[in-house]
Amino acid sequence: MLRLKIAFTTFILALAGLPAQAQEPRQATHEFxxxxxxxxxxxxxxRAPVVVSQLWYRVGSSHEPPGQTGISHALEHMMFKGSENLEPGEASKLLGSLGAQENAFTSRDYTAYYQVLSREHLPIALEMEAERMHTARLPEDEFLREMEVIKEERRLRVDDNPNxxxxxxxxxxxxxxxxxxxPIIGWMHDLERLTIEDLRAWYRTWYQPGNAILVIVGDVSLEEVRPLVETYFGPIPAGELPPQKAPLELPGGAQRNVTIEVDVQLPSLIMSFNVPSLxxxxxxxxxxxxxxxxxxxDAGYxxxxxxxxxxDQAIATSANASYSGFARGDTLFMLSGLPNPxxxxxxxxxxxxxxxxxxxxKNTPPDSAELTRVKNQLIAEExxxxxxxTHQANQIGQLESVGLDWELIEQDxxxxxxxxxEQISAVAAKYLVAERLTRGHVIPAKPATESEPPASEPMPQAPATQAPTNERQGAN
Structure with a gap:
């Protein structure tokens, strides 16, 4: 969803040269x-004596087998619990003393770790990141404590959050x-039976140089970065990686309907259509x-x-559309809203x-003025x-982690x-159709006296759940 203020939108429309600007590379970019x-x-x-260093691993919740949901996110937490030469939390304390920012995040497609710091401290960040790529300790006592933190995180972010x-x-x-x-954070029953040996095996399988992308953006040059990377990451041995296949979805065939009763005050509607990503x-x-x-x-006022x-019609108190085309597999085009009570x-x-x-x-393409406004908004935002x-590094890392080329940024x-x-109408007609639709009605839960079945009947099984992207405890 894009919601820009009216003044900002007006300013954007006045910038006739933005498309040409956006096609020009802003800085030299190198890869090896x-x-x-x-x-x-x-x-x-x-522009400033600052650098961001990000290490992206091509592993997330979509790689997890049944019974081990949440293991990628759990390993993200545990990567801050010490390595060969660092005690649990010691790396974070050292980076904090240098004025650096650091954190990590897990998604369906990848797990990433980052530091934002003064350019002269980049060698410290690279040394720490290389060490935990190869020699993370993963102590069992820290694991047991951290799993309780993760379970509480699930309760706060999902189980106790009706939306x-x-x-x-x-x-x-x-x-x-x-x-x-x-769910990225995992089902609770899987979190309860996850073991330290599961976690160590996951670490050995996926945390390898050949499954990672190191992205460095800031006040640096290739000549100074390359020797640092070779010094700290070069000695790490290559390993054998399991094959990866893109998550594909059934294109259609039937509508799906789900009614979800949760502790909300007002009903809401969710509609999603199975669509491809880039x-x-x-x-x-x-x-x-x-x-x-x-x-x-849904781009602005x-x-x-x-x-x-x-x-105009006052049918909805809010109505939204959302789509992200940058994923490892097929994705969703979503419409949602709250009816006007x-x-x-x-x-x-x-x-x-x-x-x-x-x-x-579908039947009437948008006129050129409307489409130009939307294009200008998207390009200007970028x-x-x-x-x-950090945004530049995030773009590069995300594209590379899902199997796309970072140079798409310059071509966007x-x-x-x-x-x-006409192409707008064509994709609407092709993809926003009933056979690709999942319809969700989110409605206030009935009082217990109304929803509980008679004692002689078996309790219905609760539906499965799905969690949003989570970062390490205390993140952002």
Whole structure:
């Protein structure tokens, strides 16, 4: 969802030169490989004497087998519990004393560790990261304590958060065939039976140089970074990696409907359609057209859902679209919203209004002025985000971790500019169809006296759940 302020949107529309700007590389970017398979990407940005170092591993919750959900996230926590020459927490204390920021995050496709620090301290960060790639201790006593922290994290972020719980349950139905249905933080019953030996085996399997990308962005040059990387990471032996296959989804065949009763005050609607990502699409233009379709529906104050469903018709108190085309496997195009309770709007009426907007786009392409506005917003957002070296590193790392080339960053503005109004209609007609739909009704849970079955009947089994992306305890 893109929601920019009116003044900001107006300012963006005045910048006629943005597409040309965005196509030009901002800094020199270099890449090389070590003999052990580690891929290294260095981007120079000399505006301030600061550098961000990120180490991305191509492993996340979508790689996890049944019974071990949450193991990638658990290992992320444990990577801060000491290595060959560092006691638990010692690396974080040292980096903190240097004024550095550090953390980690786990997703469905990858796990990443990062430090933001003064350029002269980069060797310290690289030495620590290389050491825990190869010699993380993973002590059992720390593991047992940390698992209690993770279980409490799940309770706070998911089990005791009705909206997160509803979304987790919804994803188990939206992803019929894909491992993206599994929660990143893991099912509670899997967290309770995870062992330190499971974790150590996972570490040995996936935390290898050939499964990692080191991204360094900031006030550095290739000439100074390369010897550091070779010194600290070069001696780590290469290992044998298991094969990876992209998570693919069934393209369609049937609508799925799920009613989720949780402790919310108001009902809400979630609709998702199985669609490709840039990694799985047969035609790349379709992904860029889907990105712009999302923008036409939900890019700012003037977008169709906000202007029509929220303000003009007052059918929804909020109506949103979302799509991310940068994943390892097939993904979802989502529509969601809250019906306006003051007007007695039902979930069915809200869905009817959303379908009306979708059908209008299928039959009538957006005009050039509307599409230009959306393109300018997307491109401008990206241009301004480049002021952050962390954002630049995140872009590079994410693309490389899901099997895409970082150079797509430099081609993105041109790819968006090339999309026509007719292509927006074409992807809407192809992908936003009933046979690709999962419909979720999130409704307030009934009082216990109404929802409990008679004592003679067996209790129905609770639906499965799905958690949002989680970072190490205390992150962000």
């Amino acid at each position: 490989h070590l003999d052990n398979g580690l891929k290294v990407i260095v981007r120079e940005d000399h 997160s719980l509803a979304y987790e349950r919804f994803l188990t139905q939206a992803h019929m065939a894909s491992p993206y249905s599994k 990694s799985t699409a047969a035609e790349a233009w379709e992904v860029h057209a889907l990105r712009l379709l999302e923008g036409v529906l 003037s977008a169709r859902l906000a202007s029509r469903l929220e303000r 003051s007007r007695g709007v039902t979930l069915d009426q809200l869905e009817e209004a959303l379908w009306a907007e979708v059908d209008l786009l 241009v301004y985000a480049q002021d952050s070296i 503005a041109a790819a968006l500019e090339a999309i026509t109004p």
